[in-house]
Amino acid sequence: xxxxxxxxxxxxxxxxxxxxxxxxxxxxxxxxxxxxxxxxxxxxxxxxxxxxxxxxxxxxxxxxxxxxxxxxxxxxxxxxxxxxxxxxxxxxxxxxxxxxxxxxxxxxxxxxxxxxxxxxxxxxxxxxxxxxxxxxxxxxxxxxxxxxxxxxxxxxxxxxxxxxxxxxxxxxxxxxxxxxxxxxxxxxxxxxxxxxxxxxxxxxxxxxxxxxxxxxxxxxxxxxxxxxxxxxxxxxxxxxxxxxxxxxxxxxxxxxxxxxxxxxxxxxxxxxxxxxxxxxxxxxxxxxxxxxxxxxxxxxxxxxxxxxxxxxxxxxxxxxxxxxxxxx
Amino acid sequence: xxxxxxxxxxxxxxxxxxxxxxxxxxxxxxxxxxxxxxxxxxxxxxxxxxxxxxxxxxxxxxxxxxxxxxxxxxxxxxxxxxxxxxxxxxxxxxxxxxxxxxxxxxxxxxxxxxxxxxxxxxxxxxxxxxxxxxxxxxxxxxxxxxxxxxxxxxxxxxxxxxxxxxxxxxxxxxxxxxxxxxxxxxxxxxxxxxxxxxxxxxxxxxxxxxxxxxxxxxxxxxxxxxxxxxxxxxxxxxxxxxxxxxxxxxxxxxxxxxxxxxxxxxxxxxxxxxxxxxxxxxxxxxxxxxxxxxxxxxxxxxxxxxxxxxxxxxxxxxxxxxxxxxxxxxxxxxxxxxxxxxxxxxxxxxxxxxxxxxxxxxxxxxxxxxxxxxxxxxxxxxxxxxxxxxxxxxxxxxxxxxxxxxxxxxxxxxxxxxxxxxxxxxxxxxxxxxxxxxxxxxxxxxxxxxxxxxxxxxxxxxxxxxxxxxxxxxxxxxxxxxxxxxxxxxxxxxxxxx
Numbered sequence: 001x002x003x004x005x006x007x008x009x010x011x012x013x014x015x016x017x018x019x020x021x022x023x024x025x026x027x028x029x030x031x032x033x034x035x036x037x038x039x040x041x042x043x044x045x046x047x048x049x050x051x052x053x054x055x056x057x058x059x060x061x062x063x064x065x066x067x068x069x070x071x072x073x074x075x076x077x078x079x080x081x082x083x084x085x086x087x088x089x090x091x092x093x094x095x096x097x098x099x100x101x102x103x104x105x106x107x108x109x110x111x112x113x114x115x116x117x118x119x120x121x122x123x124x125x126x127x128x129x130x131x132x133x134x135x136x137x138x139x140x141x142x143x144x145x146x147x148x149x150x151x152x153x154x155x156x157x158x159x160x161x162x163x164x165x166x167x168x169x170x171x172x173x174x175x176x177x178x179x180x181x182x183x184x185x186x187x188x189x190x191x192x193x194x195x196x197x198x199x200x201x202x203x204x205x206x207x208x209x210x211x212x213x214x215x216x217x218x219x220x221x222x223x224x225x226x227x228x229x230x231x232x233x234x235x236x237x238x239x240x241x242x243x244x245x246x247x248x249x250x251x252x253x254x255x256x257x258x259x260x261x262x263x264x265x266x267x268x269x270x271x272x273x274x275x276x277x278x279x280x281x282x283x284x285x286x287x288x289x290x291x292x293x294x295x296x297x298x299x300x301x302x303x304x305x306x307x308x309x310x311x312x313x314x315x316x317x318x319x320x321x322x323x324x325x326x327x328x
Numbered sequence: 329x330x331x332x333x334x335x336x337x338x339x340x341x342x343x344x345x346x347x348x349x350x351x352x353x354x355x356x357x358x359x360x361x362x363x364x365x366x367x368x369x370x371x372x373x374x375x376x377x378x379x380x381x382x383x384x385x386x387x388x389x390x391x392x393x394x395x396x397x398x399x400x401x402x403x404x405x406x407x408x409x410x411x412x413x414x415x416x417x418x419x420x421x422x423x424x425x426x427x428x429x430x431x432x433x434x435x436x437x438x439x440x441x442x443x444x445x446x447x448x449x450x451x452x453x454x455x456x457x458x459x460x461x462x463x464x465x466x467x468x469x470x471x472x473x474x475x476x477x478x479x480x481x482x483x484x485x486x487x488x489x490x491x492x493x494x495x496x497x498x499x500x501x502x503x504x505x506x507x508x509x510x511x512x513x514x515x516x517x518x519x520x521x522x523x524x525x526x527x528x529x530x531x532x533x534x535x536x537x538x539x540x541x542x543x544x545x546x547x548x549x550x551x552x553x554x555x556x557x558x559x560x561x562x563x564x565x566x567x568x569x570x571x572x573x574x575x576x577x578x579x580x581x582x583x584x585x586x587x588x589x590x591x592x593x594x595x596x597x598x599x600x601x602x603x604x605x606x607x608x609x610x611x612x613x614x615x616x617x618x619x620x621x622x623x624x625x626x627x628x629x630x631x632x633x634x635x636x637x638x639x640x641x642x643x644x645x646x647x648x649x650x651x652x653x654x655x656x657x658x659x660x661x662x663x664x665x666x667x668x669x670x671x672x673x674x675x676x677x678x679x680x681x682x683x684x685x686x687x688x689x690x691x692x693x694x695x696x697x698x699x700x701x702x703x704x705x706x707x708x709x710x711x712x713x714x715x716x717x718x719x720x721x722x723x724x725x726x727x728x729x730x731x732x733x734x735x736x737x738x739x740x741x742x743x744x745x746x747x748x749x750x751x752x753x754x755x756x757x758x759x760x761x762x763x764x765x766x767x768x769x770x771x772x773x774x775x776x777x778x779x780x781x782x783x784x785x786x787x788x789x790x791x792x793x794x795x796x797x798x799x800x801x802x803x804x805x806x807x808x809x810x811x812x813x814x815x816x817x818x819x820x821x822x823x824x825x826x
Contacts, residue, residue: 012351012352014346014351015350015351017341017349018341022340022341051351054351055349058350059344061343062340071353093356094359095356095359095360095361096359096360098386098393098394100390106385109384112519116361116523119526220346
């Protein structure tokens with residue numbers, strides 16, 4: 001039933017490939033090729049780290065070796081134990097957990113499950129993505145180490161540890177200072193800083209990138225996301241058919257959108273815009289396509305008021321780093 | 329925008345299809361390691377459970393907690409999981425299966441309709457060492473008509489391949505060591521190989537199993553197995569029967585035989601066949617006593633008695649007894665016949681068929697009950713599978729002919745064996761005769777039905793188990809049991825046949 005709805009109208013809207021995710025893929029590939037055991041991925045809240053990592057799970061061309069990748073979210077138990085850690089991973093993987101199992105049995109089972117999946121996918125590398133890895137304490141890293149040690153007898157491992165750098169509620173991280181050497185050497189040697197969609201092309205990427213991250217993200221809706229499959233109708237065309245026929249795209253008004261954003265930022269004491277968090281970008285696109293263009297059959301293009309309205313609806317300011325609150 | 333320069337060298341943006349991009353995270357399809365049935369064709373419930381136990385590092389107590397399987401430590405898990413539908417249902421439910429897989433039912437592996445319990449006594453877990461090492465076991469390996477794994481070609485085993493100790497299939501394994509020999513420690517299920525095989529069935533297994541299951545389903549629609557009352561040697565009998573079914577080398581009476589009869593003779597015979605059915609009805613009784621031999625069988629029955637009498641050594645029958653044995657065929661006592669130097673025996677004289685008022689009567693106490701009960705069951709099948717309601721109208725002439733021919737063959741062999749067995753008390757020399765040495769066997773009958781018409785009958789004879797008793801004693805015991813049942817029936821209580 002849900003599949004009959006347009007993807008933009010469903011409870012979970014579609015993912016898009018983004019340039020920040022592309023950079024993450026590139027760094028991950030390099031780290032694996034170099035022989036690292038993990039990538040420490042950090043970024044601000046709602047910038048798209050989780051979906052960026054999920055794109056790695058769902059895409060294959062970037063992978064240097066056949067890989068099996070699984071993603072997890074780590075909770076914050078009061079008494080984190082080995083059994084809790086392994087059982088949590090099993091349950092998140094859709095496995096029924098034996099309530100009577102000893103911790104060593106749970107760890108054995110978990111590693112066997114990963115080996116089974118690796119076998120099934122023909123993988124040479126097993127990669128675990130841990131969301132909220134900022135909640136990890138030394139105990140969790142030790143548990144992960146145990147799993148790694150067991151798995152490495154049969155298959156290579158590589159993990160992506162997603163760390164929200166502004167998660168101040170729980171402190172900067174479970175590990176206050178420099179972690180023990182055996183953990184540091186495994187999990188903290190390579191880092192990737194995840195950004196929002198950049199408005200400007202970084203200098204060192206101009207050779208391979210001709211459009212800004214924001215323009216590329218708009219292009220996903222304008223050209224790449226098609227529904228129904230094979231129809232050739234992009235999401236932008238679906239919701240703004242008349243404007244699309246006249247040559248309008250989300251990307252054609254990118255300069256105006258940037259101008260309005262900068263106006264809003266100036267009004268609230270923020271500096272010039274350099275990146276756009278994925279959450280507010282996606283909400284902005286939804287509001288523009290579904291609410292503004294989709295509900296107006298005569299829609300031709302966005303006005304400044306439309307853009308400002310959409311940005312406010314997307315709560316643009318609230319998750320901007322440096323925003324102190326105030327009258328909108 | 330349309331004229332914007334293309335982006336290059338971006339693996340995700342330029343190279344990846346968006347079709348599979350989803351906001352949802354991936355989950356495993358099966359709730360236990362190694363429980364994905366799509367990867368393992370036609371596995372047995374025990375095979376799957378053994379694999380789950382090993383790959384998920386389960387202890388015996390976990391069976392109830394996780395699968396709802398309440399077992400005692402001494403229980404043979406392979407037997408329980410093969411024959412207990414309740415346990416199979418519990419396992420299927422725990423694995424999230426909509427219903428019990430068809431392949432977990434042993435009956436579905438038989439090419440004829442019968443109950444699976446036949447293979448339970450005695451039950452022994454039978455496996456292919458190469459398949460089991462990868463955590464794969466299928467009920468095909470339990471079938472007695474397979475002696476080798478069809479895809480690996482290695483001999484099927486019931487013991488540890490190294491020390492020949494019984495396989496450790498009880499529900500009391502050490503964690504992570506189920507199916508490990510307790511004597512020599514040989515691991516019949518190798519964890520590493522089982523993990524490697526989770527996505528890959530043994531080469532050739534899937535195709536063979538699909539073909540086999542399709543074949544047995546086709547055969548089962550037509551074939552019905554008539555099991556003796558107290559079956560013994562069921563494994564060997566089933567192996568022989570299926571061997572016949574597979575190769576087509578059968579002692580088969582089919583309707584084509586009847587078709588070659590001339591029309592007139594056929595019509596006369598039809599009347600006679602219906603009368604024969606009426607006479608055979610006496611075999612339904614708990615202790616039938618005497619059978620008024622149908623005309624179609626008279627000569628064959630008489631020939632059995634006659635042949636044996638002529639083969640007996642000198643001085644074994646009296647002159648009068650010899651005449652009775654030969655009377656059925658109307659043969660005179662041979663000139664060189666040397667009679668026994670003893671008194672005329674009434675019991676021996678009752679062994680050959682008795683002629684009274686132009687009719688022939690056969691003393692059924694010298695037949696093992698499993699013999700004549702197989703015959704009457706055959707008649708029942710022919711009658712019950714017919715659509716017509718009247719007794720004589722129920723069976724078509726061709727079916728009747730076929731059934732009576734089969735009954736004749738069964739009764740003749742049963743009579744020949746019974747005759748030798750009873751006679752051996754008076755003529756111990758019989759034990760020195762190689763071919764005619766006394767022995768008792770029971771018929772296992774497969775009936776082939778085509779469009780509710782009986783079209784063929786296949787019979788395999790297997791020895792009757794006897795413990796420290798002679799053949800004649802076995803017949804006496806069977807007759808005594810018949811008497812008890814007869815008395816119970818007279819008192820209005822029916823006793824179940826063994």
